[in-house]
Amino acid sequence: MVIRVGIYGYGNLGRGVESALRQNADMELVGIFTRRDPDSVHSVTGAPVYAASAADDFKDQIDIMILCGGSATDLPELTCRLARSFNVIDSFDTHASIPEHFASVNASAEASGHVALISGGWDPGVFSLMRLYGEVFLPDGKSDTFWGPGVSQGHSDAVRRIPGVLDARQYTLPVEESVEQVRAGKMPELTIRQKHRRLCYVVAEEGADKESIRQQIVTMPHYFDEYDTQVVFISAEEMKEKHSRLPHGGFVFRTGVTGERFSQKETMEFGLHLDSNPEFTGSVLCALARGVYRLVQRGESGCRTVFDLPPAYLSPLSGAELRAKLL
Amino acid sequence: MVIRVGIYGYGNLGRGVESALRQNADMELVGIFTRRDPDSVHSVTGAPVYAASAADDFKDQIDIMILCGGSATDLPELTCRLARSFNVIDSFDTHASIPEHFASVNASAEASGHVALISGGWDPGVFSLMRLYGEVFLPDGKSDTFWGPGVSQGHSDAVRRIPGVLDARQYTLPVEESVEQVRAGKMPELTIRQKHRRLCYVVAEEGADKESIRQQIVTMPHYFDEYDTQVVFISAEEMKEKHSRLPHGGFVFRTGVTGERFSQKETMEFGLHLDSNPEFTGSVLCALARGVYRLVQRGESGCRTVFDLPPAYLSPLSGAELRAKLL
Numbered sequence: 001m002v003i004r005v006g007i008y009g010y011g012n013l014g015r016g017v018e019s020a021l022r023q024n025a026d027m028e029l030v031g032i033f034t035r036r037d038p039d040s041v042h043s044v045t046g047a048p049v050y051a052a053s054a055a056d057d058f059k060d061q062i063d064i065m066i067l068c069g070g071s072a073t074d075l076p077e078l079t080c081r082l083a084r085s086f087n088v089i090d091s092f093d094t095h096a097s098i099p100e101h102f103a104s105v106n107a108s109a110e111a112s113g114h115v116a117l118i119s120g121g122w123d124p125g126v127f128s129l130m131r132l133y134g135e136v137f138l139p140d141g142k143s144d145t146f147w148g149p150g151v152s153q154g155h156s157d158a159v160r161r162i163p164g165v166l167d168a169r170q171y172t173l174p175v176e177e178s179v180e181q182v183r184a185g186k187m188p189e190l191t192i193r194q195k196h197r198r199l200c201y202v203v204a205e206e207g208a209d210k211e212s213i214r215q216q217i218v219t220m221p222h223y224f225d226e227y228d229t230q231v232v233f234i235s236a237e238e239m240k241e242k243h244s245r246l247p248h249g250g251f252v253f254r255t256g257v258t259g260e261r262f263s264q265k266e267t268m269e270f271g272l273h274l275d276s277n278p279e280f281t282g283s284v285l286c287a288l289a290r291g292v293y294r295l296v297q298r299g300e301s302g303c304r305t306v307f308d309l310p311p312a313y314l315s316p317l318s319g320a321e322l323r324a325k326l327l
Numbered sequence: 328m329v330i331r332v333g334i335y336g337y338g339n340l341g342r343g344v345e346s347a348l349r350q351n352a353d354m355e356l357v358g359i360f361t362r363r364d365p366d367s368v369h370s371v372t373g374a375p376v377y378a379a380s381a382a383d384d385f386k387d388q389i390d391i392m393i394l395c396g397g398s399a400t401d402l403p404e405l406t407c408r409l410a411r412s413f414n415v416i417d418s419f420d421t422h423a424s425i426p427e428h429f430a431s432v433n434a435s436a437e438a439s440g441h442v443a444l445i446s447g448g449w450d451p452g453v454f455s456l457m458r459l460y461g462e463v464f465l466p467d468g469k470s471d472t473f474w475g476p477g478v479s480q481g482h483s484d485a486v487r488r489i490p491g492v493l494d495a496r497q498y499t500l501p502v503e504e505s506v507e508q509v510r511a512g513k514m515p516e517l518t519i520r521q522k523h524r525r526l527c528y529v530v531a532e533e534g535a536d537k538e539s540i541r542q543q544i545v546t547m548p549h550y551f552d553e554y555d556t557q558v559v560f561i562s563a564e565e566m567k568e569k570h571s572r573l574p575h576g577g578f579v580f581r582t583g584v585t586g587e588r589f590s591q592k593e594t595m596e597f598g599l600h601l602d603s604n605p606e607f608t609g610s611v612l613c614a615l616a617r618g619v620y621r622l623v624q625r626g627e628s629g630c631r632t633v634f635d636l637p638p639a640y641l642s643p644l645s646g647a648e649l650r651a652k653l654l
Contacts, residue, residue, distance in 0.1 A: 019586050023467045044587050098650055124654045126464065126595075129638055131653045136614040136641040137453065137607075140350045185600070258606035259346050260371050266607045268453075271596040273512070279585035280464070280593045287463040307639035307649050311456055314463040322634050324426055326458045327451045
């Protein structure tokens with residue numbers, strides 16, 4: 001049995017999903033759907049590329065559509081709309097808007113009889129699972145999530161919008177001393193500034209006022225003002241040579257107390273070290289798509305998240321194989 | 328809604344479950360069942376203690392029975408038998424016998440209309456979940472599990488059976504250099520000896536031949552002969568003072584390759600650092616018991632494992648609360 005997959009949107013994440021599908025023998029890529037001119041887009045694996053507007057013609061040939069549409073601003077509308085014709089999965093990551101997004105996607109998917117999974121990927125996604133397991137296995141404790149070292153696309157874009165900036169790359173870095181305190185089970189109360197710092201590489205226009213650019217970055221509300229931020233000016237060549245990759249990662253910690261006098265400490269730590277953020281995200285989306293397909297086979301419909309998928313559903317192996325091999 | 332729980336077996340693990348139940352406000356301890364004389368057993372929290380033989384009288388007052396019965400040799404018979412009267416959960420950990428145990432418990436639970444979850448705890452259990460997530464999120468890769476530093480009860484018992492040994496405590500230790508290689512994404516092929524070493528603290532009878540005891544330990548088939556083992560003779564006082572706790576832990580790693588040329592490396596690492604092995608195991612069993620109860624409410628029956636429980640089922644929070652707080 002092969003799961004027939006479509007990719008909707010073909011940027012870094014779409015290419016990540018395309019590569020990952022080759023590593024999942026029970027999945028098959030039917031086509032890539034793009035809002036650009038399909039003739040101008042060449043897929044990495046030679047998979048056919050179609051116009052996004054033609055997606056509905058493939059309703060009966062695609063078991064699940066993986067949404068890799070660019071920005072978080074697209075997804076609220078896009079996931080709802082595509083859930084009318086397809087089982088879908090997205091990687092919606094605006095944490096504060098998840099309840100609202102869930103409600104509207106759920107209405108759309110229930111009405112059309114499809115299953116939609118929102119907020120797949122590694123955070124939200126894999127890290128969310130780890131936060132949940134941390135809380136349930138150690139109900140009396142403290143959780144901490146650290147991100148990085150890694151490139152934040154949103155922060156890089158914010159710096160690029162400053163006049164005089166030609167290009168920018170922002171790395172989010174966990175504050176090592178704080179990570180070590182949490183790892184040692186000290187359960188410290190940490191401020192925003194104590195958890196992460198920010199490092200910006202900037203290519204400035206010739207003659208630009210670098211000190212003014214630096215000031216505008218470090219004082220930018222929400223993005224930088226609550227963090228210690230270092231700004232480093234580099235050449236366009238150095239940017240291209242040293243900062244064109246998209247590494248990321250981070251840690252989810254849970255420290256809890258147990259026992260008769262709540263005096264014993266237990267620590268759970270989950271870490272990710274990713275050479276490629278979009279490729280790992282794509283790989284996670286493939287496994288979650290398999291899980292969604294299992295729900296479809298069970299006759300379910302509506303919106304789901306990673307919390308709703310039995311782990312076994314993510315694997316191509318049978319229950320007996322999983323128990324013999326991985327339990 | 329309160330989940331009514333029974334504890335069957337009252338050793339270290341039973342006490343761990345008893346303590347953990349106080350940290351789960353939606354669960355209530357109905358009673359502890361012991362094969363010893365109940366009048367001789369005093370529970371930590373003052374919960375009533377009953378004779379194991381009277382368990383069936385509590386059929387209608389207990390939603391799930393958590394089996395904390397001693398050795399792995401008890402469970403094959405015990406879980407099957409109790410699944411006739413109760414929804415049950417055990418921590419069966421003889422990896423090679425899991426398929427057989429699953430089959431017999433499944434037959435018993437299906438016949439009686441109960442749900443049974445086997446092999447709960449941290450390994451099998453939490454580590455099994457991490458192995459599964461590792462394989463599905465990075466299908467093209469390599470997995471490694473390291474255990475320790477921690478006390479192995481089975482190995483300690485094996486040393487105690489050697490003539491001339493009064494007491495023994497065996498620590499399993501991960502080989503740090505190997506852990507570092509795996510952590511760095513080098514995907515080394517490691518032998519048994521390269522993954523773990525063993526450290527035994529032994530109290531010998533006065534006048535015993537220590538060199539002979541040491542030889543018998545380090546050459547003991549399966550338990551020690553494939554490992555580098557260090558034997559340290561200590562006094563009974565030192566044993567009591569320094570080695571009466573039951574710490575444990577370990578790591579599950581998954582390193583995989585992604586991308587167009589499978590050239591990018593992604594590493595997932597999960598680590599546990601436990602002051603108390605039985606207390607953490609007990610805490611995990613409580614969360615899993617909640618998951619079993621949810622399956623019961625859905626009208627299911629038969630044998631399950633951690634792989635079958637949607638993560639959300641382990642939490643007392645609603646789906647909406649989980650999405651808002653943890654996703």
